[in-house]
Amino acid sequence: LQRQHENELRALVNSLHPADIAFILESLPKEDRQMIWQLVRAEFDADVLLEVADWVRQSLIETMDRADLVAATENMDADEIADLIANLPPDVVAEVQKGLTPKERAQLIEAMGYPEDSVGGIMDFEMVRVRDDVSLEVVLRYLRRQEALPDHTDQIFVVDRTDKLLGTLSLSALLVSDPDATVRDVMSTDYLTLDPMDADAEAAQAFERYDLVSAPVIDRRGRLIGRVTIADVVDVIREDSDEQALSRAGMQEEDIFAPVVRGIRNRAPWLLLNLCTAGTAAFVASRFEDTVSHIVVLAFLMSIVAGIGGNSGNQTMTLIIRALAVGRVTSQNAWQLIKRELVVTLLVGTMGSVAAGGFAWWISGSVPVALVMMAAMIGNMLVGAMVGVMVPMVRSRLGKDPAMGSSVLLTFATDSLGFFIFLGLATIFLI
Amino acid sequence: LQRQHENELRALVNSLHPADIAFILESLPKEDRQMIWQLVRAEFDADVLLEVADWVRQSLIETMDRADLVAATENMDADEIADLIANLPPDVVAEVQKGLTPKERAQLIEAMGYPEDSVGGIMDFEMVRVRDDVSLEVVLRYLRRQEALPDHTDQIFVVDRTDKLLGTLSLSALLVSDPDATVRDVMSTDYLTLDPMDADAEAAQAFERYDLVSAPVIDRRGRLIGRVTIADVVDVIREDSDEQALSRAGMQEEDIFAPVVRGIRNRAPWLLLNLCTAGTAAFVASRFEDTVSHIVVLAFLMSIVAGIGGNSGNQTMTLIIRALAVGRVTSQNAWQLIKRELVVTLLVGTMGSVAAGGFAWWISGSVPVALVMMAAMIGNMLVGAMVGVMVPMVRSRLGKDPAMGSSVLLTFATDSLGFFIFLGLATIFLI
Known part of the structure; x- marks a missing residue:
């Protein structure tokens, strides 16, 4: 059975x-x-x-x-x-x-x-090459002698005797043109080429922007050495997007059925790092022990200040990281971006602080506590906006991945400074 | 000038x-x-x-x-x-x-x-159709009368008099086969078709998996009504990945130079929602005011418990959301997944709680506080793991986007329950 x-x-x-x-x-x-x-x-x-x-x-x-x-x-x-x-x-x-x-x-x-993660790492070597001085009829006869064309052949490559790339002949042009025309007359000489050392993500951007199906890879001397196809590019796009989502949570690719030991190795470092930043923030807050022991309700409000600053900064950071990824942030528009983020955050923060202040007043019964809460919340949201704009920009300028490290720094800043601003203001004005 | x-x-x-x-x-x-x-x-x-x-x-x-x-x-x-x-x-x-x-x-x-966001919304109508009883030579002559083939034509479609799709003829097959063969002999009858009401994300998954360049769209009666090409699919993949990143931060697409008012409208709802959950968590904690006023150091440690629970749960949730997105979670393997996540979290939590307990002991000078800290941290990380697995699975079962709503619920649970577990244990064992 x-x-x-x-x-x-x-x-x-x-x-x-x-x-x-x-x-x-x-x-x-x-x-x-x-x-x-x-x-x-x-x-x-x-x-x-x-x-x-x-x-x-x-x-x-x-x-x-x-x-x-x-x-x-x-x-x-x-x-x-x-x-x-x-x-x-x-x-x-x-x-x-x-x-x-x-x-x-x-x-x-x-x-x-x-x-x-380079173009050389995703290119393949299977492609059709022809000379520029033959007629399309000859090309058609040559193709008919093949078993099949390589996958994703939307164009064939025109090379000289030394394999130098002279042009590309799309199958579409080959099919609609007069068979008596020569390759040279029909081929396109305006095409995108890739270098094997280009980042695969850059190649993916070119494919996306120009809607390519394949692109030739040439060496320094202009000789055709390979070809990248959309099938590889789609994998690159998907992998990059997966990696980004995982790296935000401080992980790498993990099989959902991998042995438990692998899961631990994948996750422990990030949690340990977060433990360190949370510990530092707690240490900063503990310097205000006197203040908190006088007004205990501050202990319950301070985590709101820290949390909203982090959430708001995370919104800014997400926008900036995306704009950086597509190359939309330049040194010319950087200052304008920072200004805009600060203004948006200030206005959202002012509106939000009314709600937060109302809550603080309700829970503490004290107007001064509510006012400190409002000021600290706006202040910490501005901290979040500054960190959310600056850190990814600086990291990207230094050639580092803007996503992962930035989020640790953001939480660190909004937690520690959130506690510091809130408890600091409380110490000054309420004690 | x-x-x-x-x-x-x-x-x-x-x-x-x-x-x-x-x-x-x-x-x-x-x-x-x-x-x-x-x-x-x-x-x-x-x-x-x-x-x-x-x-x-x-x-x-x-x-x-x-x-x-x-x-x-x-x-x-x-x-x-x-x-x-x-x-x-x-x-x-x-x-x-x-x-x-x-x-x-x-x-x-x-x-x-x-x-x-349907296949009908991304399909185009430009494509080449031929009959199945003509020879390839006739097809070649027909193509030669065109100005150009529609972009991304890697195959032409074989239809009958009523436009019913009978097969597909790849340009590759057209070019390598004997021109005297009929279309019927050369065409492929094993191909993927799309329905105009299919989700565009599903079409994208099919393109990725089978490395397609184009796919026919047919209506209920099998008639060819359109065509989806890889260029549209790449846009869908990119947009979905962008949307996911933004929705995790509680936003929609936003022009980094859009008017400030739009920025406010885009971000305020999410921050207000977070203010509500943080307020609720603060309210839960404030029920333990007596405990905190007796042992003030608890106020500084409780945010560590809440934060690590959230981070740990976020790792679990990220993995599960990805596995759900590619259809890798089934009702058969769900239970196994939950078990695995709980085991991984328990082990990482036990390791991390030693570090957290050490920190608590250093800052409070009290072994009982350190032990409560350790127990609460492990407990709250398990809460995070449970929520991180269950909420996306239930949301996806109910046909809702698992990403956005899940992260609010996760923070809500790990903040409120984190405070509750930690301060509750402290009240029982330390007072």
Whole structure:
């Protein structure tokens, strides 16, 4: 019975698209994942391994024997092998390398040489090249001799004898033009090229802005070395957006079924850091112990001042980080931005402080406490706005990721200074 | 001199790609933006208007006279006019509609009928259709009679006399196959179709997973009504990721140069909501006024308990929201997820509570205070984990956006319950 059940499952799994199999594997706990992986047909192995997220791939490769791994890997393109190589056992790598042509081996070494988040790290080597002096008819006949065009071929590349890129010929132009025309007459010479050392996020911005499907990658001497396609770019956009969301919460990518130990390693540093900043803020507040012991209600109001300052600063910071990410903040408009944020915050803060003051009056029965509350809240919101604008801008100027570190600094500032302003004003005016 | 300067600027602006002009306009304060817009050559008007973000478009249209607006709009495709129509004055809309063919007018009405975030809202109507009984040679000759293929044409659609979709013919297959073959023999019948009422985010997931460049949209009766391309999908992915980042901070899209009034309207509701939750938490804490007035140091420690609980819960919530967004949480694995999060949090919390307890002991000089601190911190982190898992899951089950509302509820729970647990334990064990 178990056997029959397994056969049904096997048929079901293998009727799916490799991308769907990858998705299912990612959604399963480790044991179930490896059980299903055993059922996947061998000819899907390569595609599934390339589709799954990094943190799942390792657990799949662990269960494969050497022969299966070599079989899955040896028909991959050089750039695909490069993406996988960190997860492969050394003897499999050696075996696979033996099977490559000298050209493929050179491509593999080249692909491995680029950082993961560079254009070189996402480019592939499969593309159609033609000369500029032939007719479109010749190009059409040449294409007809291929089995298939590389995925996402929306244009073919026109190169000279030394592989220098001379132009691009879109399939659209190829199809609508007179076959007797030469490539040179029809090709476009106004196109975007990428450098293999460009950041992949920059390439993604270019693809988004100019609605590209593929773009050529050239070296310093103008020679065509690779191609980036929209499929890779979409992955870059999605990964960057995921990373940003996670880094705001102080984490990295984590398998929701990864071993508990990994979860702890991923989360503990951030919480420890927050413990330090919260401890510092508590220490600042504790310097006002006398004041608080005289007017205990201050203890309950001070966390409101700190919290609203943090929330307000977080709004400003979110806007600024986004504007920085798309390159919309310049040194010319920076001052104007700061001014605008301070004005918006001052006005929102003034309105909010009326509500907060009313609450403080209700809970304390004291008008002076309410007035201190109002002043401290506006003051701390302005602190939040300043930090929210300045810190991401300075970090981005220094070439650092503006998102993650900024939020720690923001909370630190609005907590510590919030307590300091509120309890300081209370000490001056109420004691 | 002013004049000459202006001419140079005009030449510079008009040498740019419309997408770059749109980007520059978005990065400028309103007055500069409208000044530059005046310099843009009339034939770029349509492309730039379509490229700029919604909040910029209105300010550009305001400065155009009626004739220019009609000129810019009348050559747009029906789906493009539909995207713009909310920003156009009614008399311009009437004028433009008069210039449309009956077919275009029907398309315009159709496009306007779909919600903005549906497949119907992003689809276009420009595509190549062929019959299945002709040879590829006939298709090639037909294409050669076109001026150009619609942007992002990677496949053409095979339909019958009633426009029912029978298959897709990729340009790649068209180019590599024998021209004497018929379309029917070469076309693919295994393809993904979209329904115009599908959510655009779902279409985006399909494009990502299957690496598509375009996909056909069909109605209930299987008739081809439109096409979605990767260019629109990339915009959807980017907008969704932007919206998510903003909604976490309680905001909507905001022009960093929008009038201050808009900034206030965008931010005040969220801050007011946070003021209410912080006020409630303060009220809960104030019920323990006697305890705090006996042991004042509790006032400084209680915000640490609340803050770490919130941070820890936020990590859990970020992971769960992401897993929900890609459809990786099912009712089968939900319980396992909750268990895992509780275990990870318990272990991280136990480790962190040693540091927090040490700090409490140092600042208070009292071992019992330190022990209460440790217990409260672990307890509140577990509260954060529970809320971080459960609230997004329940919200998503109820069909609500899991991101925004969840974070308010999380802060509310970890603040109020954090104070309650800490001061409650202190009242029981220390007084």
